[in-house]
Amino acid sequence: MAAPLARTQLSKLKSISQIPCQINRIRNQTLSLNRLCQRSIFTSFVRPKTATKWKIGAGVAFVSSVFATKFITKSDAASEERPVSRHVKGILDIGDQKFTLYQFQSCPYCCKVRATLDFFGFPYDVVEVNSITKSQIKFSDYKKVPILVVDGNDGENDFTLQFSDSSVIMSVLASYVYDQTTTLQTIQTYYPGMKEKRGRKTVWDFPNKYFLMYGDNIADSRSEKERSSERQWRKWVDDILMHTISPNVYRTLGESLEAFRHFSDWGEWDKHFSTPTRLFVVYVGTLAMYIIGRVVKKRYNIKDNPRESLYEACDAWMAELGDQSFLGGTKPNMADLSVYGALHSFNGCEAFNDLMSFHAIRGWYDNIEAIINTHEGASQLGQKPAHHPNYIGYPHCN
Template sequence: MATYTTSRAIFRSLKNRRNTLLKFNQNALLRPQIGANNARQVSGFFWQELKPGKSMKNLCAGVGIATGLLFSSVLVKQNPRRYLLCSAASAQTLVRSTANETGQRLLSEGDASRLKLTLYQYQVCPFCCKLRAFLDFYGFPYQIVEVDPIRRKEVKFSEYRKVPILVQEGQDGNKSQMNDSSVIISALTTFMTTEEKDFQRIISFFPQINSQDKKASTEFANKYEIMTGTPGRSESEKEEKQWREWVDHVLVHYIPPNIYRNPSESIQAFSYISSHGKYNAIEKFVIKYAGAMGMFFVAKKLKKKYNLDDDVRSCLYGAARDWTVAVGDRKFMGGEKPNLADLAVYGVLSSIEGLDAFNDMLHQTDIGSWYQRTKKAVKSHAGSR
């Protein structure tokens, strides 16, 4: 709430500085030697041309901090915890059917006809990208509502303020809300592979847990469980669950320090982010530069928090190699088709496709062939047939 209030005040004040910022933008166009690839030149030019007073400095600092904090909350999850699991006996009472094997998951035409899904998302959020990869692969029909990350008015209906949020509207008009990308994937897989089609009942399998620690946080029980109603898990299901957890607790933490590794890459990333939001020209400009600089410093803190090497690229390369070793000689970890772990890894990495960090990873590791196979499977909705 504090971030929202600060951001709203900042953008209101920007209206009074429209001419100043337009002047800078025009001057930048007249000086093509100053480009986004050299953040020091851009920064120096900014301060030299505008000769800002104390109020302008405070404005830019506020934009950088507010935007940095906002996007850091989108890109990383705080304080991962161990999750409560239902016993085999209780799981049997929750779902009334025998589930298919992992490789037999399929969204039937009948099940698809029951669905009216709306996804509330940020286009470049790794968790949203992960969920979209799952939905697209299995051919789930859904509509997208792009959330303004500053004002977030599109999700005012929800007490849960993070994205993604998925809402299912039933034939009777009642709406069921699902939160957290991994919970949504587990819930929809339960829907897809069992006879349980009551979304309210399925959602109840993943109760929300509000932590009362020093820093309040929200988690969900059974987050990575597919509620099959049968005791035990096959070896493939255990492997899938292990790597789904690895994506959320390890891989995703390597993303911000790598895409905001230096001012130049930070500007590159925010140029992409700003191009996918609902912003006017002035807001795009401020988000691109002030937000990029703010996230550059936030990324440094994240690197320290997660005890990453000074060479953060080595962490990303190591993660890519760990994944390719785990997949081994298989086409996918799921065998002939991607499983939930394949889709999770692909989804998170797709959020940085085209950026320097992604291109470097392809050049330094052997993950590229698996990535392209998975991308093709997702884009062609291969899980729907």
């Protein structure tokens, strides 16, 4: 990290002998800022009753973040392109196509997409996006994650497709599975994105995102009532369940810091990002998400004890399931995968441990996790799809 940080300063040096000292000075400044953020945040949650120290701590962390970002963004953006963080083998041969998922490991929307890819057994690469620079997705007009990029060859030409928005990506993948004669290029046209400028903010909308699109060859034998229920509960996940997560995971500064340390380990940030960047994200992110959690809590009328709102949402889901194993019956549907992805996003945090300890949803969660991890959705691809020239078939799962 020292060399990239020093690179922007080299033009100011008057002699080569100054370079080692200048490199060390810049490196130490950046690391000191991260330690300052850590101490400031620690002071604020260890002694929360001291209002003055809390304000000072928050102010120092904010000023530090602005100053440090100038160095971190320049250095990391210059060195980060689109590196693959890991490869998920899957169990399907999808021919001359490669799926790449751009994500944050703990993002609930990204977890929804990973659950879908794993359920169907698709092989895919994962690119962990730097939440500060977002340099890995600078190729995209859509500046959020997840983004799924498909590179392939249709027999005549190479192609690259980009799918944005978690619900769109899930619908695309499911449509691709159920209608095995329609190419991804064609399916992409069914989900047009509408971009609108609202002041400085760019807002995207995908009107069809909860609909699965079929051609004439339909492998889905469900009734329209069942399909409508699936769409309704997928929307419920985005509109209700998602808003209970941040007030619970980041309920206090202590829980927020614990969560970010867990996310750092889970996402292997030490392998993908520089030490100053990782520490910066952990400690400034702790403060930022604590504040965002409080904003979300007020905006969406989350109860004073946010656990109650989380448990009530899970109560509603379990009541809808009734005696069924899943909303999809004997097998999960897209709504099941959406709920699982939302809850899995904070697996390992205190809020998740509390939920699994005190709520009946644990049985459902454990069952669907086992099904996802064994790729049981791959049984939908038992027939050789015409657009998978190299697909060798996969036997139906029990």
